[in-house]
Amino acid sequence: MGVDTVKLLMWSFIASECLLFGTLIASFLAYFNKGIGPHAHEVYDIPYTSVSAFVLLLSSLTMVLALAAAQANDQRQLRIWLVATAMLGMVFVGGQFFEFTTFHDHHNVWISTNQFGSTFFLLTGFHGAHVTIGVVWLLSLWMFSLRRGIPPSRSMHVEIAGLYWHFVDVVWIVIFTVVYLVPVALHA
Amino acid sequence: MAGHELQGHTSDHTAVAAGHNHPTAKRYIEIAVILAIITAVEVFVLYLPELGVEAFRPFLVPIFAVLSVAKFAMVVGWYMHLKFDDPFFLRIFGFALLIAFTVATAFIALFHGMYFA
Numbered sequence: 001m002g003v004d005t006v007k008l009l010m011w012s013f014i015a016s017e018c019l020l021f022g023t024l025i026a027s028f029l030a031y032f033n034k035g036i037g038p039h040a041h042e043v044y045d046i047p048y049t050s051v052s053a054f055v056l057l058l059s060s061l062t063m064v065l066a067l068a069a070a071q072a073n074d075q076r077q078l079r080i081w082l083v084a085t086a087m088l089g090m091v092f093v094g095g096q097f098f099e100f101t102t103f104h105d106h107h108n109v110w111i112s113t114n115q116f117g118s119t120f121f122l123l124t125g126f127h128g129a130h131v132t133i134g135v136v137w138l139l140s141l142w143m144f145s146l147r148r149g150i151p152p153s154r155s156m157h158v159e160i161a162g163l164y165w166h167f168v169d170v171v172w173i174v175i176f177t178v179v180y181l182v183p184v185a186l187h188a
Numbered sequence: 189m190a191g192h193e194l195q196g197h198t199s200d201h202t203a204v205a206a207g208h209n210h211p212t213a214k215r216y217i218e219i220a221v222i223l224a225i226i227t228a229v230e231v232f233v234l235y236l237p238e239l240g241v242e243a244f245r246p247f248l249v250p251i252f253a254v255l256s257v258a259k260f261a262m263v264v265g266w267y268m269h270l271k272f273d274d275p276f277f278l279r280i281f282g283f284a285l286l287i288a289f290t291v292a293t294a295f296i297a298l299f300h301g302m303y304f305a
Contacts, residue, residue, distance in 0.1 A: 167268070
């Protein structure tokens with residue numbers, strides 16, 4: 001049984017990313033309720049963040065549909081789902097930008113304010129940067145598919161981008177629970 | 189890597205993909221609906237104590253942990269195709285997760301140990 005080298009490389013990269021995000025999440029858990037406020041439960045808007053979580057989950061669906069279209073050589077569907085995934089990613093990043101500015105403008109929380117601010121903005125900022133890179137990657141694939149098309153024999157390009165995108169999604173699943181829900185639940 | 193033969197990325201991936209027996213679009217949508225429902229349940233459970241259901245309060249974090257792991261496993265298994273792909277990828281990912289979890293747990297324990305000292 002053969003193992004594709006590009007896929008192996010992508011999974012190795014994802015494995016290293018697990019360590020990066022694991023460390024950032026551990027730092028958040030160690031510091032989020034230490035020092036001066038405001039703290040997590042005072043600034044979070046859980047319903048708003050839940051919508052962001054739904055958007056990112058939906059983008060994972062559109063991503064697998066893009067891969068299915070690529071494997072079925074349905075170029076039109078492939079382009080539609082690639083653009084849909086990129087747009088959902090942009091909505092997520094836009095929502096994160098709005099959340100950051102709300103924290104800064106209305107709650108006076110920024111990366112240098114306190115331990116919560118430092119660890120929160122570092123973690124979610126890194127995640128947002130990953131989503132942004134994913135959006136650029138997806139739009140590049142979309143441009144490529146417009147110019148030359150992506151035949152089934154090259155569908156691995158879409159699958160690799162999909163692996164990255166889904167990883168960003170699973171990281172958000174953990175962040176949504178550990179960084180958003182748990183601090184609020186502990187204070188409830 | 190024993191027992192695994194590396195193949196270049198220029199090979200025909202159609203056969204590889206077909207061999208994985210990837211799920212249908214309908215199944216992908218079903219998974220998405222389940223993920224959305226679990227997320228909605230998470231948010232609903234968070235507000236149960238505020239709605240007067242105090243009995244849930246001690247169980248909030250364990251409930252979130254279980255639901256989060258379920259969502260994580262579904263995305264990794266179905267959308268990232270670990271359920272269908274070569275088990276070697278699962279071992280790579282599982283090993284990384286194990287190390288990340290161990291390091292994170294040790295770090296938090298160490299940090300809180302400093303406070304208890």
